[in-house]
Amino acid sequence: MENKNAHIQFLESGPLAPFKKWAAKWSLWPCHFITSCCGVELAHAFACPRSPQAPITLNLGISRQSNFIIIEGTITRKMARALQFVYGQMPDPKFVNVIGACGERGGIFWNSYNITHPSDIVPVDFFVPGCPITPEALLRGVRALQDKIMGIDRKTIEFKTVELPFVELEERKVPTSPKLYAPTPAIKVDVKQEVDWDFGKELADTIKKELNGLYKSVTITGKDRIAIRTTPVNLLEVARKLRDQMQLDHVKSVNVIEVPHERKFIVEYTASSYSVEALMPVLVTIFTEIGMKDPKIPSLTSVWESANYCEREMHEFFGVWFEGNTWMGKKFLLAPDTPDLPLRKEFKIPEERYVFEKDVTPEFMVPIEPPKDLYVPIWEEFIKDAYESDEIVVPIGPHHAGSGHLRVTFRIKGDVIVDAIPEPGFVHRSMEKLAENKLYIQNIPLFERLAINDPVNMNLGYVRTIEKALGIEVPERAQYLRTIMAELSRIEAFYYDSGIFSLFFGHTTGFMYCMAIREMIIEALMRITGSRSGPSFVVPGGIRRDIPDDVLKMIDNITFAVHKRMKKFEDIFVTNPVTVARAKGVGVLTKEDAIRCGMVGPFLRASGVNHDIRKVSPYEVYDKLDWEVTTGDDGDCLGRFLGRLEEIKESVKIIKQAGDAVRGIKGPILSDAILGEYKEAASDIKGSFFRVFGNLVLPRGEWTCLTEAGRGTLLFSLISDGESNVPYRVRVISPCWMNLRGFMEAVKGERYADFWAVYGSFGYFPPEADR
């Protein structure tokens, strides 16, 4: 690696040095290299709430004209290649700041198999701590860099050292890890549960009748959950029958559970229905067991297209060969130098340490040599074929002003996209693997980082799964407060997405207005939780602390302010004839296609399916409040966008009602069942957090829970062995991951420039999709 201060020396050479330095100081143009979730806060640092227009201008799309990279958090192995190339493309003198803990020592992902340290790849000038950082911290980093350019070398923080008292005591034993792993756990995904669910019994009977002889067992594993055990040979037939006879038209998740001590894989498909209303909340899990040696299983892509990307992913993680899926043997999420089959139990990630030792450098899973080539997984026939049919191949991303951290390779004929091959995984931070090595409670901040702009819903999804497993009832006040927070989070997610949507159209004003509105929501979340976008506030059994009345009053006020500013946003962007021209009739996803691709959330509703988990299987207090599901018929970009806009108005309504109701409800915000003997913590968990939550153990079985997050249905599936206080396996299906299939479908046949319209309208947020 080159000398860290080489560019500073470049500035100081020659007679023009003072001018060079002055110009470099005041003209830092960062290139648009958004790498992870800190990019959300970066947007806030650049948008109207701060507007640091002189030390730093808006991000530029191109590396050639910029002189500054802000690395926002995680650099995965795939992204490391891009980073190196982008850095190489930039003209001297150039500077690098890293923001966010992921880019420093790794933050919560420190022991992930897929992340690297940016400082190993490019010379870094400043590190800004935080996860995510505050915009102010980012600007402080820029100020520090300006000082450095001018030759001022000073610390931004000075600690005062204090002598600590000295008392001689005997040698102490170092405590062991609080985590308990069962050595040979008994894994069972179809633990029978006695539930009061008559429809389920009927349904189970129907399934048994339809699948005569094809199944081994049909078990009711909980309310709205049915598990069908079958054999690999019959799997395809079972799936086909379920689709055709039972109207189970899409797959919500494909999961593989490895049981190494029994030398087997459990492969399960979780199917559900969009066409039959009664079946909407029901999840039917079809699972089968295969041996670990030569694990082959027929792919269900021919039955359910929505299983396609999940199968690819499972193939990469576990090495299960889905016969019939065209992508077997190829990389999809991971980089070529990522360890093979990382989710197998035999692949160990570094252990946590609890005691400080000076000279021990922590083990990190970082490549020793920075990568040399830019890995583009496009095979030669593809390019040849395109060349022969007079098409051009255009790869977009991950460093592109309008791609985020996703690479899509287009085949373009004229101006029309013939084929689009997505390549996600640029922010794949291996959450599923990390979650297997963390206490249940430690996974709350982890899963929050799925979507830092929709944190509460991510939080809620995970916590509700635990609550469901433990059978905890949440106190009413906490339910209302959770609902308020979840809706605030939904608004936040929407405004982030529409900000990006308008930016993709080149409409910076729309972006700024959205960020201004988000800033208010963030202010509310900050007054509640103390954190801008990583609240970690929802815990099993309730929330961390009570929300005071003045904050509730402020949230009520915010709804007015949001309304007022939203009007301006509508005037300038939403009803703008250019926006309408760009988005109307573009990227149409028909109802059939949407169901086939397993779309979720507002994007499914925009195609005309009336499906919202908040109505289908209500949680918290959604069934007590008056609100409506928003659907549309057009299924185009504008329909998706306007549908979500309308949904935000419903969210505002929900917040108002819940806010009014909650003032009349007094009581604890944490359930007694989880508090145990620590009753003092009923209104504030402070002081007892570890004692209450540190040793949660879930009952044996598989616990799946659906939540309606900002961008659609979020699925968490926890597999517990009943003994360990860490999950055996966690399956997360984030809405963006499910929407990727439909997104690619909607792009085909549109014009090249429409890709950004479609991208923006789907609110595709790569960290959420890549997990």
Next chain:
Amino acid sequence: MKKVGTPEYNLQDKLKYHLSALSTAAKQVALPLNITTHYPRERRRWPDCFRGYILFDPERCISCFQCSFICPANAIWMKEAPSNRYYPTLDYGKCIFCHFCVDSCPGGALKPTKIHDVAYRTMEEMLTLTEEMVEPPEIIREDKVFVDYVIDTEDLSLKRTKGRDNLIVEIAPSQGVPMVSQCVDRASCIACKVCEKVCESGAVSSIKDEERLIVKMAIDAEKCTGCGLCVKECSMQILRLVRK
């Protein structure tokens, strides 16, 4: 269920919405609803519950390791302090500011501050040792004004006040629940002395029973801080934490 359609513009609509967009922009140029704070010179006042840098009070620490155990990012490593206790060190290169540690601390030894805007030159600097966490650190501050977001039923407005916001907030440390370790099944004790070795306050001692030639452990309830480490480490799982 609400149906949302997409609008179909005719020429008249187009003109109308072109005008509305242009006039909105013109209005904003004339009377902007500006919400910009000028960061280095002004500073937003965060609420007191803001989760920023963490301070440490060794007087209140019972060396229970809970902060280290709960840390999702494994940023807290306990360092052997001169008092032969283990005190937390905090690596800001990993800290995600979830403040699970602050909420876990039974004695209220960890205190949140509102410091958050810091940049480091090297990763090594980011490791903050116990000694450095006791006193509030000094950060570069160029701000002379602090800004509050005032949100009323009309709109968001900024309230600027001359002066510096105090970043070290006084929050009463949580009293926690006083607990004490207790042996519930003394007969099963195998006298492995793990509890004695792990105890930092010297509350556990071994008593030799000369008659029966066995060793028994005794917990001094006065000295016991209720850190719960012996409970966790006990190989026979016969210790419990109970209220004092």
Next chain:
Amino acid sequence: MIDISGLVNLMIAEQVNIPLLYPIIYNFVLKIPVIGNIVAFLLGIPIIRYLIAFILWKPIFILLIIPGFGTLGTMLLVLPWLERKLVGRMQWRVGPREIAPRTRGSIQLLADSLRFLCQEVIIHKEAHKPYFLQFPFLYFLPVLLPLLFINAGTIGRTLVPIESEYALQLMIALISLMPVFILGVGWSSNNRFAFIGTVREAFMYFAYEIPFIIAILAMVILYGTSNTVGVVSAQTSWWNWGIILNPLAALTFFVAAVMATARLPFEIPEADQELAFGPFIEYSGIAFGLAYVMAYEKMYVLSAIMTMLFLGAGSGPAIPYVTPLLGDLYYAILFVIKTLIILLVMVNLRGVYPRYRLDQGLRIGWGAMLTLGLIAVAWSIVLGVVL
């Protein structure tokens, strides 16, 4: 204040040097009474007097200072700053401010350009090196040449560097040259995005060029001359400005100018989010600085033409005390102010509109604008017959 005749006398007294040129110089020298004393003094100093006479020589003064290169240079520094400030206000923020807070960040562009100047220029392996370097510099010429025909004065006060019967035609020809260089820039970059951007530029070129020419044609028909002096002389006061007589032509011209300079909503060839500055994607350092500046130059030239054709060039009400003091300069300043207003409207569209798609841009160019242009021509003919 010095009497003009005094100046002439002074000149005549000095006629030892260049006797024959004096009457010519007198006719063509710019008359600015407020600095008449200084001019007279400077004309009295040998050698310097030639310089002063040369600079104040009308064609040269117009070309070099106002509204020519000098104004253009100032505009290049001020306009991006004004743009950022105004768009900033539109977007609920403040725009540049940290650099030199006293001046409200107005030297931001100076820092940017200095940085570009000092930065490494990268020529990547696949580029066609000679063309890659030549084109941004060659681009300069056709952008600046139309300034030769611009008449910044008003009736009776002609301020034009070169008077020609075919001035408008020549301007159109020169402006039509510009895209050729952009095509060259894109081609020599040898980059996918540059290629797509270049093709888009080529498409858009035809879409805006025809309405653009037709709009000018309408005005030529209306004024009955393509001589810029004639065009300006026809617009004596605000009620017979081109924009009042033929607003459709003005609209067509304006939209075509926005398209030609690739500003939003027609920022199609350069689309930052789609193509990352299209043709200019591979340029770094000063070469990109030139490309960046060039867009503003083109905009300035087009706005100047629009001022001349539709806003009566330098015509305007005379302000007591000020007008007599400034003399010819007053009209030139009026001209610049009008140009600046057009420029500000043009650049601030960025805050109002998203970007059209290529096919929509083409449809607007070939459809709506062509129609508008033709109606404008018809209207001009009708007006011509009636008046």
